[in-house]
Amino acid sequence: MRFTEGRVAFAIGDIHGRADLLESLLQILEREVDEAPRTGGAPLVVFLGDYVDRGAASSGVIELLLQRRPADCERRFLLGNHEQAMLAFLEAPLANRAWLAFGGVETIASYGIDPPAPRSASRCDGPGASRPRPGGTPRTRTPTRRRRRCASPCRNGG
Numbered sequence: 001m002r003f004t005e006g007r008v009a010f011a012i013g014d015i016h017g018r019a020d021l022l023e024s025l026l027q028i029l030e031r032e033v034d035e036a037p038r039t040g041g042a043p044l045v046v047f048l049g050d051y052v053d054r055g056a057a058s059s060g061v062i063e064l065l066l067q068r069r070p071a072d073c074e075r076r077f078l079l080g081n082h083e084q085a086m087l088a089f090l091e092a093p094l095a096n097r098a099w100l101a102f103g104g105v106e107t108i109a110s111y112g113i114d115p116p117a118p119r120s121a122s123r124c125d126g127p128g129a130s131r132p133r134p135g136g137t138p139r140t141r142t143p144t145r146r147r148r149r150c151a152s153p154c155r156n157g158g
Contacts, residue, residue, distance in 0.1 A: 006040030008033075013048030016082070017055025017106055022064050030070040043073045049080020053103020059110040 003009070010029060015022050033043050051065065052058035065077065085099040086107060100108075100115065108115035 003044075004040040007042075007044065008036055008038075008040070009044040009046065011046045011048055013080075014050045015047075015055075015061050016050055016053055016103070017058035017061055017110065019055070019057035019060030019064055022061055026064065026069045029073075033070050033073060043070075044076065045070060045073045046076045047078065049078045050082045051080070052086055052107045053082040054106055056106055057110055058107040 012022075012025060029045065036043070047065065051061045055061075068075070082103060085096065085102070086104065088096040089099040089104060097116075105115045
């Protein structure tokens with residue numbers, strides 16, 4: 001892709017679940033685009049990823065991005081490491097549960113889902129370790145045979 005002389009471009013990154021700030025920024029960009037001369041074609045807005053996690057409104061961020069704003073702009077969306085971690089979690093939740101500890105809990109909660117408590121990856125993970133039960137309620141105790149093999153942080157499901 002060749003960037004035409006006179007074309008305006010904006011880059012937005014690290015939104016991290018802050019729909020309120022994204023909304024404000026989109027309003028500013030929309031005013032800028034309306035007022036700026038367009039000698040080089042439609043303005044380009046590149047969203048650099050990290051849309052989800054940490055902030056309380058990841059679902060709101062995704063909804064805003066789906067609204068095709070700012071209007072009259074070409075938009076490009078890049079996948080950030082937080083989206084990669086979220087997609088990996090959706091594919092294999094137990095293997096990728098570390099995502100919960102760096103923002104996944106907030107993202108899940110923004111969709112109205114009660115998230116499981118995050119657990120750090122440890123040598124206690126694996127068959128027989130504490131797992132979410134149907135309905136999202138995690139077990140609170142590790143089976144006895146696993147407790148004997150695990151260090152103290154694993155006792156009582158912690």
